[in-house]
Amino acid sequence: VVDEDDLAGHLDDLEFALLASDVELSVAERIIDRVEATLLGETRRRLSSTGDLARDALREALYDTLDVGDLDFIEAIEAGDDPAVVVFTGVNGVGKTTTIAKLVRYLDRAGYSSVVANGDTFRAGANEQLIEHAEALDVECIHHEQGSDPAAVIYDAVEYADAHDVDVVLGDTAGRLHTSDDLMAQLEKIDRVVEPDLTLFVDEAVAGQDAVNRAREFDDAAAIDGTVLTKADADAQGGAAISIAQVTGRPILFLGTGQGYDDLEAFDPEAMADDLVGE
Amino acid sequence: MVLDDLGESLRGTLDSLRGKSRIDEEDVDEVVTEIQRSLLQADVDVGLVQDLSEAIRSRSLDEEPPAGTSARDHVLRIVYEELVDLVGDSMELPLEERTIVLAGLQGSGKTTTAAKMAWWFSTKGLRPAVIQTDTFRPGAYDQAEQMAERAEVDFYGDPDGDDPVQIARDGLEATADAEVQIVDTAGRHALEDDLIEELEAIDRAVDPDDTILVLDAAIGQAASDQAEEFDRAVADGVDGVTITKLDGTAKGGGALAAVDQTDAEIAFLGTGEGVKDVERFEPSGFVSRLLGM
Ligand SMILES: Nc1nc2c(ncn2[C@@H]2O[C@H](COP(=O)(O)OP(=O)(O)OP(=O)(O)O)[C@@H](O)[C@H]2O)c(=O)[nH]1
Ligand SMILES: Nc1nc2c(ncn2[C@@H]2O[C@H](COP(=O)(O)OP(=O)(O)OP(=O)(O)O)[C@@H](O)[C@H]2O)c(=O)[nH]1
Ligand SMILES: [K+]
Ligand SMILES: [Mg+2]
Ligand SMILES: [Mg+2]
Numbered sequence: 080v081v082d083e084d085d086l087a088g089h090l091d092d093l094e095f096a097l098l099a100s101d102v103e104l105s106v107a108e109r110i111i112d113r114v115e116a117t118l119l120g121e122t123r124r125r126l127s128s129t130g131d132l133a134r135d136a137l138r139e140a141l142y143d144t145l146d147v148g149d150l151d152f153i154e155a156i157e158a159g160d161d162p163a164v165v166v167f168t169g170v171n172g173v174g175k176t177t178t179i180a181k182l183v184r185y186l187d188r189a190g191y192s193s194v195v196a197n198g199d200t201f202r203a204g205a206n207e208q209l210i211e212h213a214e215a216l217d218v219e220c221i222h223h224e225q226g227s228d229p230a231a232v233i234y235d236a237v238e239y240a241d242a243h244d245v246d247v248v249l250g251d252t253a254g255r256l257h258t259s260d261d262l263m264a265q266l267e268k269i270d271r272v273v274e275p276d277l278t279l280f281v282d283e284a285v286a287g288q289d290a291v292n293r294a295r296e297f298d299d300a301a302a303i304d305g306t307v308l309t310k311a312d313a314d315a316q317g318g319a320a321i322s323i324a325q326v327t328g329r330p331i332l333f334l335g336t337g338q339g340y341d342d343l344e345a346f347d348p349e350a351m352a353d354d355l356v357g358e
Numbered sequence: 359m360v361l362d363d364l365g366e367s368l369r370g371t372l373d374s375l376r377g378k379s380r381i382d383e384e385d386v387d388e389v390v391t392e393i394q395r396s397l398l399q400a401d402v403d404v405g406l407v408q409d410l411s412e413a414i415r416s417r418s419l420d421e422e423p424p425a426g427t428s429a430r431d432h433v434l435r436i437v438y439e440e441l442v443d444l445v446g447d448s449m450e451l452p453l454e455e456r457t458i459v460l461a462g463l464q465g466s467g468k469t470t471t472a473a474k475m476a477w478w479f480s481t482k483g484l485r486p487a488v489i490q491t492d493t494f495r496p497g498a499y500d501q502a503e504q505m506a507e508r509a510e511v512d513f514y515g516d517p518d519g520d521d522p523v524q525i526a527r528d529g530l531e532a533t534a535d536a537e538v539q540i541v542d543t544a545g546r547h548a549l550e551d552d553l554i555e556e557l558e559a560i561d562r563a564v565d566p567d568d569t570i571l572v573l574d575a576a577i578g579q580a581a582s583d584q585a586e587e588f589d590r591a592v593a594d595g596v597d598g599v600t601i602t603k604l605d606g607t608a609k610g611g612g613a614l615a616a617v618d619q620t621d622a623e624i625a626f627l628g629t630g631e632g633v634k635d636v637e638r639f640e641p642s643g644f645v646s647r648l649l650g651m
Contacts, residue, residue, distance in 0.1 A: 098398050174465060257607070313464075
């Protein structure tokens, strides 16, 4: 049987490693509790040390946390309305607009046409940014003037897609912090009026403990179907992925791995779990 | 004292020391564990948290509380002193002619901060200008121009340019009348060698009085390595740190690692998307926030 004192030491080390990887504290504690429950009472297999057993159990717990809510982006697009509407949400500067540009390219390669809609009618330079991406990618960009109703922009894009037989509408929203009641209410309204087929939450791999708070608040305002984790190229440990998956119960779909249009990878829960336990 | 109004759990732990005049190892461990939790939840670097815990633990046990001081107040004072020491002073910004370069990770808030700082200097009676050298991000020129307009400050950029170093040179010349010239740069991270080299070149061309690293309050444990690389890239090292997006719930603890790595001081705090949503850094309020007050 696993020695409880010996195990406690290993679990402390593992919890610390999770925190050092940016897994949020309460999420890390929950995962370590689970590892402990799995191991207590377990008969120690010959030749395997408690440390190895604990690491294996942790890898399993991390994998289970990440491997949630079966969702394939292209299947969801297929199953959605015609056109399928995807709305992107998240706090300021995480990479929503850039991710939309990358997904235009991704959809095009998969044989789907798209139109982008600039629901960010707030930030300086937001129209110019999305228009420039759309020009580079040769798709239409629907936009209104600064200060106008974001839901109306996305609605217009749906009409455009209808009229021009475009498969997918990618709707951008302004970055906002979850502490802004007005802006979160606006997001709820966009969700209610637009009724997107998919709401993708965008957050960044360099995010720390706050990932839990914002995932929870954004999920409350406009239910999250999946997450895109950007800036995975910045050498962060990416524990935010664990925090977000735990809070939303929804999968991470893609990793952003750079600023170019091709810098988008399918998320691999197994590779991430291995990375986090230091394989 | 600032720490009178501590976070709930930390206060609970310290309250158990109320009335005690001597403190034993078990008491200290309990307090240290709570402080560790608060700091880790604030994204303070795990290595720093360990060092800090050790310092608090040994000082609490070794140092004799001054006469008439309860064990609780003694520990409080030690925690406060250690944290204030780590956070450091607010960066000095003499109100005279200066050139400032802003650098940082993608999306951390540089362009917004450039306009905010310009606005701040203008309220101090100085004439500022923003120079946008980001030729990479779509819409960067328009964003900076519009933000400068909102801040009512001079602006230089070249929407057709593709050499940030040349734009920086031209911008310094074109805005020579301005007393404070703030050079915005494209976002980059530590592993992008070509972009780090580009920053080195901009820094050489501008030869700024201050280089300020702009950090998102929500950045996690990556802050330390990132800060180290930026500090290495610029000739005189990073002088200051500005923490953005403090209007959210993130505590900004990543800035401690940045300050520790670069010997910089914190200059400004960003508290919103508007040009006026900026404050000068003030250590004690920031320490309170770190501890979850
Ligand atoms: N290194 C790296 N940079 C990225 C990635 N994704 C986005 N960026 C950069 O991050 C910055 C912010 O990206 P945006 O797409 O404007 O972010 P946003 O969420 O739309 O920002 P707001 O609309 O202001 O809230 C830009 O400089 C992007 O080039 C990524 O995967 N890796
Ligand atoms: N709520 C809030 N948002 C902020 C603050 N500072 C910047 N932002 C927002 O964060 C996002 C990114 O800000 P930018 O100024 O574009 O960041 P940047 O570092 O210049 O980005 P790149 O040039 O792409 O690297 C924008 O949506 C800003 O409006 C702040 O203090 N509070
Ligand atoms: K320095
Ligand atoms: Mg955007
Ligand atoms: Mg910028």
